Amino acid sequence: MKNICFVTETYPPDINGVSLTLERIVTGFARKNYHVTVVVPDTKHSTGTNGVGQNLNFLSVKGIPIPLYSELKMGLPCYGYLRKIWSNRKPDLVHIATEGPLGLSALYASKKLSIPLVSDFRTNFHEYGKYYGLGFFGQLIFSYLRYFHNNTNKTLVPTQSLFEFLRAKKINNISVIPRGVDVKKFHPHLRCKKIRSEIGISDSCPTILSVSRLAREKNLDLVVDCFYELKKKYGQIQVIFVGSGPYMNNLKKSCPDALFVGYKTGVELSKYYANADLMVFPSLTETFGNVTLEALASGLPVLCYDTAAAKELVIDGENGFTVSPFQKEAFLRKAMQIFDQVNLGNVRINARKTAEKNCWDSVINKTEKEFLNVFENSKTIYKKFAT
Known part of the structure; x- marks a missing residue:
């Protein structure tokens, strides 16, 4: 197995968990001397990026803006192409990261040509509808997702809890591949007074941080509620939103005192993590939530619901803070208690230790093993059909 094709509706410069995770996997395989092609809508990329030379190429297909997310595109159907x-x-294996029209075209083309096929379940699309008054579509969307993934040789998921949920919903052939974090990029050593001054973080009061796409399904109104509750208690509190998206204007209206800094990447993003006092991450629609791991690597305690990555990484009161899902009042109470009742220095140290166990090299090696297993098993199956 030497030639792998990745198919995705999103890839950097898009900033979201799917695109950034996939970029790490893609460049990891290219550095292992696989010949990698990425099929993506209207790509602006070129070969030779990220120090991987001629092993990485991009294939552009037509795309259109996603409704409600004009900054993102979905690929148009292109089965024939x-x-x-x-x-x-012919690729030795096709990996589909997203289940949109482009992903479905890749699924049908792969099956027609008997190409081994691996998919990712990266986004809980079936949960999004209820945040936009379309909850009745949830079951229909999940039926489509089940059809999609059961037509691939293997589906990869990032957590054990998602594995169990999908298996109970009769999605087959699932394996767990966790996410990784760059522990050199995200590091507590960036925490200092000079950097706080540079990026607008106050030294005179606690700072809570939100790093997220600013969208209704991210439950960001609860960040605003935490801010106002903490402001009542402490008098002074600062809240910073890192990210952008269709819900930004709503947040600006409900929280005019907040600092909105837009999308940040690389060292810029690392500085915000390292210099805040608490990250508030109330999303209930994540399959993982990369920002949880990035915050832990930066030594930043996270307050979140006990779901997705937090369920497997965060131990309440030890390396962060968790609340049972959907318990809004308990979430607000926890936010009020954190700065008074807990030694955050110890929590910061433990958060960093947790992240150090989740490096990208391990994730890429586990993914490679899954790909090789699918490739070898598919060869055996095709030989049987041939005879």
Whole structure:
């Protein structure tokens, strides 16, 4: 197995958990000397990026803006195009990261050409509808997702809890591959007075941080509620939103005192994590939540619901703070208690120790093992059909 094709509706410069995670996997395989192609809508990328030379190429297909998310695109159906391209140069394996029209085209083309196929379950799309008055579509969307993933050879998920949920919903052939974090990029050593001054973090009061796409399904109104409750208690409190999205204007209206700094990446993002006092992450729709691991690596305690990455990484009161899902009042009470009742210095140290166990090299090696297993098993199956 040497030629792998990744198919995705989103990839950097898009900033979201799917795109950034996939970039790490893609470049990891290219550095292992696999020949990697990324199929993505209207790509602005070029070969030779990220120090991987000629092992990484991009194939652009047509895309249109996603409704309610104009900054993101979804690929248009292109079954015929992919079938033609892959007939001329057949990948050893196709990996589909997103289940949109482009992903479905890749699924059908792969099956037609008998190409081994791996998918990712990265986004709880079936949960999004209820945040936009379309909750009745949830069951229909999940039926489609089940159809999609059961037509691949293997589905990869980031947590054991998601594995158990999908298996109970009759999605088959699932394996758990956790996410990783760059513990060199996200590091507590960036915490200092000079940097706080540079990025607008106050030294005179506690600072809570939100790092997220600013969208209704991220439950960010609860960050605003935490801010106002803490402000009542402490008199002074600062809240910073890192990110952008369709819900930004709503948040600006409900929390005019907040600092909105837009999307940040690399060292800029690391500075915000390292210099805040608490990250508040109330999303209930994550399959993982990369920001949880990034915050832990930065030594920043996280207050979140006990779901997705937090369920497997955060121990309440030891390396962060968790609350049972959907318990809004308990979430607010926990926010009020944190600064008074807990030694945050110890929590910071333990948060960093947790993150250090989750490096990207391990994630890429585990993914490679899954790909190789699918490839070898598929060869055996195809030989049986041939005879």
